[in-house]
Amino acid sequence: MAGLYIHIPFCASRCVYCGFYSTTQLELSQRYVDALCSEMQSRSSEQDVSTVYLGGGTPSQLSFQQLEQLFIYIYKVYRVDPLAEVTMECNPDDVTQQFVESLAELPVNRVSMGVQTFDDRRLHFLCRRHRAGQIAPAVDALRSSGIGNISIDLMYGFPNETLSEWHRDVTEALSLGVEHISAYALQYEEGTALYRMLESGEVSEIDEELERQMYFDLIDRLASAGYEHYEISNFAQAGYRSHHNSNYWNQTPYIGLGAAAHSFDGVDRQWNVSSISEYIKGIESGSPRVDYERLDEATHYNDLVMTALRTCDGLSLQGLRPQQRDYCLRMAQKYLSCGWLQQTDDHLKLTRDGLFVSDMIMAELMMV
Structure with missing residues (x-):
């Protein structure tokens, strides 16, 4: 069975560190969803799918009708395992009452939420839209909608961050009782706003020894709380490893749909153009912009x-x-x-x- 990844590139605003392809052109969302459905139909070979992952960008920026349209096509085009892990990424500020009511009508059974930090100053620095006080209520609301598998993303190694500040972030994360935690050191990727800030001297990278201490503090704290450290940056309670991401690490074939999405069939890689306008034009004209690579x-x-x-x-x-x-x-x-x-x-x-x-x-x- 293959994993299915659908890239939803829309964001209300761009975070300073983000190196993934995304856009704030929300007015293109319906044309994009229609193009995704067309790509599904044109590439389908009635494949068996064991995991579905809506990533981004911010998939929770789509309307319920657009999400419903996507899932109708997913289950029409592919043979999705009845026990499939179906994940959707979201931001804490998008988890409204209307959102959770809509989510309960979709086949989503796992949510990955971009928390990053529980410090409002650092959230502001990252240009994140949510605030720390919205995180716990968002988790509670997702639970109320029937989501029993929640993952959160954390980030450490901010400029001037101390070990005790990171310790507090980990404590806050553990208090949520979520099933899965992913944690990454802040990266200065070329082409991002954060990289330009580094180049101009506006910020400086954290000391490597302090970053190492933060990483090992994370490992020890999560191990003590019963989380399995099953991948360099990923920790899960028993039985809650990310099946979709494990497909990538285990060399399982995966299908990538949408702008900038990658696919792998065990022999070849292919990837769509990293431009929403070019992606839509290619799908609508019947000449999708795709590159291929045969793996030696x-x-x-x-x-x-x-x-x-x-x-x-x-x-x-x-x-x-x-x-x-x-x-x-x-x-x-x-x-x-x-x-x-x-x-x-x-x-x-x-x-x-x-x-x-x-x-x-x-x-x-x-x-x-």
């Missing part, structure tokens, strides 16, 4: 290293070709020696100390 052996190996090592299960050496296995173990030797990698049951796994420098380790293990 080296690229497939590199993808395995990059995804599998992120998980607590690690990289299966048995799944590699003999030449790849020899190369991987040779490159991994210095990290096995220093304790940043461990080899267990024919799997390579990052150790606790290796987690914080995972990008460097994975880059070293890849084939150039």
Whole structure:
């Protein structure tokens, strides 16, 4: 079975750190939804789908009628597993009474909410629309609508943030009792407003040692609260791993619909144009703007290293070709020696100390 991802690029405003393709052209939302439905029909091969994920952008910016239209087409075009995990991203300020009443009429059974921080000053810095006081009521409202699987996103490593401030954010997150928590260090991606602020000297990056302390504080606090640390940035209560995101890390095929969305069938990658106007024009004219890439052996190996090592299960050496296995173990030797990698049951796994420098380790293990 494949995972189905639908990109909803609309945002009421842009956050300073966001590197995902998004737009504030909300007037195009209906044409875009119509184009998504057309893309579904044109690309369908009656595939079996085990997970559905509406991401963005901000999917909760769509109207109930538009969301209903999308789900009608999803279930008409694809064979969706009756037990499928169906996730929708939203912002706390979008969780109104009307929203939760609408949500209860849709097949959504999991919500991923962009919390980021419980500090209003930092929310303002990020240009987030919600305030800290809206987060807990939003969780309560989602519960009342029947959503029993809630994930929140957190962010750490803000300019001038202290360890005690981050500690308070984690405490607030734990008080919500959500099933899943994703936490990421603030990134300064080229092309974002935040990157320009860094370049101009308006802000500076946090000290690396402090960021490391924040990460390990997160790991320890969530472990003590019963969360499984199953991927570098993801933590779940028992039975609540994100099935959709696990598809990516396990190299399961996935279908990506919408502007800038990527797809993978096990052999080829394809991705749609990163422009809502060009995407809509291409779909409406019958000539979609799509690029393709056939994965060679080296690229497939590199993808395995990059995804599998992120998980607590690690990289299966048995799944590699003999030449790849020899190369991987040779490159991994210095990290096995220093304790940043461990080899267990024919799997390579990052150790606790290796987690914080995972990008460097994975880059070293890849084939150039």
